[in-house]
Amino acid sequence: MTAQLISGKELSQEKRVEMKSDVEELKRKGITPGLAVIIVGHDPASQTYVRGKQRACEEVGIHSLLIELEEDTKEEELLAKIDELNVDEAIDGILVQLPLPSQINEQAVIEKISPAKDVDGFHPINIGRMMTGQVCFLPCTPHGIVEMVKSQQIELEGKHVVVVGRSNIVGKPVGQLFLNENATVTYCHSRTNDLKQYTTQADILIAAAGKQHLIRGEHIKAGATVIDVGIHRLDNGKLTGDVNFDEAREKAAYITPVPGGVGPMTITMLLHNTILSAKRSRL
Ligand code: GUN
Numbered sequence: 001m002t003a004q005l006i007s008g009k010e011l012s013q014e015k016r017v018e019m020k021s022d023v024e025e026l027k028r029k030g031i032t033p034g035l036a037v038i039i040v041g042h043d044p045a046s047q048t049y050v051r052g053k054q055r056a057c058e059e060v061g062i063h064s065l066l067i068e069l070e071e072d073t074k075e076e077e078l079l080a081k082i083d084e085l086n087v088d089e090a091i092d093g094i095l096v097q098l099p100l101p102s103q104i105n106e107q108a109v110i111e112k113i114s115p116a117k118d119v120d121g122f123h124p125i126n127i128g129r130m131m132t133g134q135v136c137f138l139p140c141t142p143h144g145i146v147e148m149v150k151s152q153q154i155e156l157e158g159k160h161v162v163v164v165g166r167s168n169i170v171g172k173p174v175g176q177l178f179l180n181e182n183a184t185v186t187y188c189h190s191r192t193n194d195l196k197q198y199t200t201q202a203d204i205l206i207a208a209a210g211k212q213h214l215i216r217g218e219h220i221k222a223g224a225t226v227i228d229v230g231i232h233r234l235d236n237g238k239l240t241g242d243v244n245f246d247e248a249r250e251k252a253a254y255i256t257p258v259p260g261g262v263g264p265m266t267i268t269m270l271l272h273n274t275i276l277s278a279k280r281s282r283l
Helices: 008-028 044-060 075-086 106-112 124-131 140-150 171-180 195-199 245-249 262-282
Strands: 034-040 063-069 093-096 160-164 184-188 204-207 225-228
Touching: 008 044, 008 140, 008 262, 034 044, 034 075, 034 262, 044 063, 044 262, 063 075, 075 093, 075 106, 093 262, 124 171, 140 171, 140 225, 140 262, 160 171, 160 195, 171 184, 171 204, 184 195, 225 245
Parallel strands: 034 063, 034 093, 160 184, 160 204, 204 225
Antiparallel strands: none
């Protein structure tokens, strides 16, 4: 079997076309959704991600405000900037690109962002609302993953979803979202004994461990859906994921590529949350 590709790039494109007309309609009502992106320091990977987010905003007509702060910025300065943006009526979403330099407490920053503008879905209030199935901002990568699986009309109810990785940004919340869809969820991580014992039981396998090619053909049940959240740059400059794609492709029924899989969907769900925030607070 050779797996069907789930293209996050194509699905994103479809969704962004709809979002663009959504934004045009809001603009006719005098509302321009606005996203503020804060980057602290000069990490090249973070700069690339932030540029991608800005370009995507332009594409759908969202106003984007980039705030670049120096590497040695004090925590109080960053918190004061967030306070300003929390009350700025032109700004519907605030995103602080992670990771932050070591002098800044990441959790304090996340908790400073108004839950009503927390388009990353990282604030404990939004996480708690997600866990209890209430209205909230869903975290972008997990939400994008669920949308990709749903785009293939893959049934979720009763299915076994195995998540490899337990980060606050992806692993933990993506399991919760699939649980909300009535799947059965297992979490594995770097300390799991006999990883393969679990992954081979997965109907849907989510590789979010941050370890290049951790998941090989032997980890995958024939006919499974494999979602690759990893992103690693090879010595030849190419990007690859947490999954050995060539091996996985021969076992899985559906697989997401890297690049062009989860990455574009993360940004698309950020746009979705920003537009949703504008509608919630201004319509
Ligand atoms: N760093 C890596 N991924 C993300 C993300 O989704 N949001 C933010 N704010 N920072 C990140």
